[in-house]
Amino acid sequence: MIDTVTGPVVQPFAAQLKAWMDQEARYQPKLSGLRLIESAQDNGLRMTTKMRELEVKDLLSLSRFFGFSSETFSLAVSLLDRFLSVMKIQPKHLSCVGLCCFYIAVKSSEEEKNVPLASDLIRISQNRFTVSDMIRMERIIMEKLYWKVKATTTLHFLRFFHSHIQEQLDTDGRKVLSIERLEAQLKACHCSFVFSKLKPSLVAISLLSFEAHDQHHPEHIGKISEALKCLQKQLNVKDGDLVSVRELVGKCLAEYATTKCSRPNGQRLRWIISGRTARQLKHSCYKFAHLPTIPESGF
Structure with a gap:
């Protein structure tokens, strides 16, 4: 049975932090x-970091679509990343x-009424495999992953830390760190392989630290x-580690903002959809570029 992602249980900050760290x-x-x-x-025979990064960018496009x-x-x-690291x-x-990883995440996180058919996903993403191929791969x-979908992601830590910091600020101070901007920055970091090797909690606090300094x-x-x-101090993160990852965040966001990074294949993906699928989609789905622009201001 697949374990699904649920919201955090309301409990003291220290207790919730320990549970998520474990x-x-x-x-x-x-x-x-x-x-x-x-x-x-990069000879086409083995998985490379570039292949993984391009795949994640395509998943980001699908998610926004x-x-x-x-x-x-x-x-x-x-x-x-978990699957690629063991297979x-x-x-x-x-x-x-x-x-398949995207479809598993959709079925675990989205409302059932919003889950598309596997056949529509295949068609929209322009892949040539079949629904049967997806079913077999999903099972593999x-x-x-031992049927364990539920995981504390960097996004969970980012929102958790952001909320904790906001509680300590006055009304004007809370406008400085925009969670919408931070989440957009995190999506950019997800597209970079280097962050796959780092602890989610470290990436989350580094994003907050970068934004605060910026x-x-x-x-x-x-x-x-x-x-x-x-x-x-609660995370037991060394100053050197925080500075190093914060620099990685800055480098990633600078590269993400370039035209070359925003258009990795030199052109926008051409979504191919059926009439039925088109009628079910929101009109806003057609307005997104391949990679979204990170907002310059949260207020």
């Missing part, structure tokens, strides 16, 4: 498997694996920095 270690992709991908040569939640996309990336797959199977993925609100930055410092 779960984080159990659902972290295996570093040994990720390093094999990282060391692979259907109007799915950030939870769905973040979970899909988590499932994909050596051939590049020709990556699109099927990616779409679930077996290799904003120019001297009257509030002191209080935010104090809250971040306390959080860093």
